[in-house]
Amino acid sequence: MTALPPEPEFGAPTPLPEPNDAVLRFLALRRSASAANLSAPGPDADQLADILRLATRVPDHGKLAPWRFVILEGEAKGAFVAGLEAIAEAAPDAEKLKGALFKVRIPPLTIAVISSPAAGKIPLWEQQLSAGAVCTTLCLAAQAMGFGANWITDWYAVDPAARALLGVGDGEQVAGYVHIGSIAEPPLERVRPDVAAITTRWSEG
Numbered sequence: 001m002t003a004l005p006p007e008p009e010f011g012a013p014t015p016l017p018e019p020n021d022a023v024l025r026f027l028a029l030r031r032s033a034s035a036a037n038l039s040a041p042g043p044d045a046d047q048l049a050d051i052l053r054l055a056t057r058v059p060d061h062g063k064l065a066p067w068r069f070v071i072l073e074g075e076a077k078g079a080f081v082a083g084l085e086a087i088a089e090a091a092p093d094a095e096k097l098k099g100a101l102f103k104v105r106i107p108p109l110t111i112a113v114i115s116s117p118a119a120g121k122i123p124l125w126e127q128q129l130s131a132g133a134v135c136t137t138l139c140l141a142a143q144a145m146g147f148g149a150n151w152i153t154d155w156y157a158v159d160p161a162a163r164a165l166l167g168v169g170d171g172e173q174v175a176g177y178v179h180i181g182s183i184a185e186p187p188l189e190r191v192r193p194d195v196a197a198i199t200t201r202w203s204e205g
């Protein structure tokens with residue numbers, strides 16, 4: 001059960017930032033789960049609506065909302081995976097492609113995030129970055145609700161027939177398949193970058 005505050009009215013003041021140890025702890029320790037470990041139950045309809053609402057509160061240059069969601073769940077998800085299997089079957093490396101499908105088959109809920117950029121003065125790259133922010137925030141929202149989440153792409157994000165099966169249009173890209181479900185085992189910590197090694201301080205001359 002989630003208890004989000006109501007969406008603020010347009011123009012209403014939002015809360016001033018204040019220290020929030022629970023959020024900091026969550027960010028310091030959260031990890032993605034392996035898609036293979038995501039089991040039922042996934043989010044219910046209310047939780048899914050909340051996750052989608054939270055994921056759209058991302059930085060978005062020009063307020064274009066240049067992204068959209070395709071929900072894959074239940075029997076429809078099974079049919080989608082069967083469609084991917086048929087596409088894989090026709091490929092020279094069929095076994096390899098089919099072998100990758102467990103990641104989309106197993107999780108109870110998958111949200112495909114489609115980068116759907118608008119023409120105009122906002123650079124394409126920035127609109128695509130915003131779609132990435134949506135994927136990240138989907139993971140954060142699901143994890144904050146107590147679910148495991150995994151953002152993947154894999155061959156079916158770029159294969160023309162798989163794109164058509166999903167309903168991806170010309171000019172659109174699959175930013176990610178975000179898989180969500182319950183997890184029983186804690187994900188293990190992974191290798192992390194050396195922050196100092198990737199950080200410099202700009203100085204004149």
Ligand SMILES: Cc1cc2nc3c(=O)[nH]c(=O)nc-3n(C[C@H](O)[C@H](O)[C@H](O)COP(=O)(O)O)c2cc1C
Binds near residue numbers: 030032151154176190
């Ligand atoms: C755009 C994008 C695509 C990804 N695609 C895959 C993928 O196809 N297969 C995979 O195993 N991990 C993929 N990952 C990596 C996982 O989502 C995740 O970042 C990684 O497992 C560790 O994440 P964590 O730091 O949240 O635990 C992708 C990540 C990004 C950002």
